[in-house]
Amino acid sequence: MKRDVFKNYDIIADWFSKSRSKDLMEKPYLDRLIDHIPAGSRILDLGCGTGDPIYRYLQYKGLSVCGVDASRAMLEIANKNFPEGEFLLQDMRELNLGEKFEAIIAWHSFFHLAPQEQREMFPLFKKHLKANGILLFSSGPEEGEAWGMNNGQNLYHSSLSKEEYKSLLQQQGFMVIQHVVEDPDCGGATVWLCQRNED
Template sequence: MILKPLDENLRAFFLNVMSEKENVYKSYDKIAEWFASNRPGQLIEKPYIDRLQLLLPNQATILDLGCGNGKPIMGYLLQSGFQVVGVDASEKMLDLAKQNFPAETFLLQDMRELQIGNKFDAIIAWHSFFHLPAIDQPKMIEIFANYLVPGGMLLFTSGSERGEAWGLNGGENLFHASLDSDEYRLLLQNHQFEIINHTVNDAACGNATVWLAQFNPQ
């Protein structure tokens, strides 16, 4: 059997799909203005953010990974008196964040290649971590641990079971991936996290699956 080379258009399509899968921030660059206008303004995440805040010292430092345009989560944390550093790989989203909060620190970085010179009291990766391919997610747990002080808190969202999915936003397909709950639990435990809360498909929070864990190195 002789295999024919892929048609150039088909090849370009597959390459584009792989790029969108591995680098979702490129899609966010295309829809930044649309996303800022259409993301619900109400803080449905508030119960989880409030619980996190109760576990932190006054004026704690927080790393918001995948901060987007900074609204509403980063804005709420700043209003609560916390010091927040925003990180996003989407240049367009970060431009909007800088307009919204010109006095704050923002870094254009891919969380998988994070380079920051200090550690934080908490890390939030809300609806950002789950855009990474499953193969990249285990390494991120180690990165989370590397950038937390002892006793630091980690808040992130995931899927509820292992798999991949695509969601249409602003005309762009956004990739999502998840491990299963037992895999996350084992990864967290292996990196010395104690799981404080794990809520699956919270209907009051857009069906988010939420993890809250504390870094307790021995």
């Protein structure tokens, strides 16, 4: 199940929906992203899961949000949580929406991809972002692979090195605004907030 972590999420979707913290510890990063984009901007939430709490908060802030996830079971819950929401069943590795957004978020989803798959995502991020658009994603703290048990399902995670992430971002014309390693106030998340340069 290394390549298809979303299949594990199909199995644990109900458990995840009940167990996922709703206290929005991600708020400082989401607010900083919002500060960099126009009011009412359109955001792509990659690996949106059930939509709670990140999708919910972005909607509350008046943003137009498109949620994408490869787990059908997670999106079924998302559609119940947000009957008027916009959700697409799609693998982020095959992203081709024909649309550019003011911001892309890949929070605790991007790091489920294998190293080479992560490398191949950066051109897709650029393709789907407007000039000066914002990219927010979480990664591991250092290069390596790991497995984490969630309700009986062993979920794969991987990370590139900090130096390689910076190189890949630079190659696609991104500037790193903020990089925090294992933020103790955000569940130990390692966070990247980046801005696409104008062409």
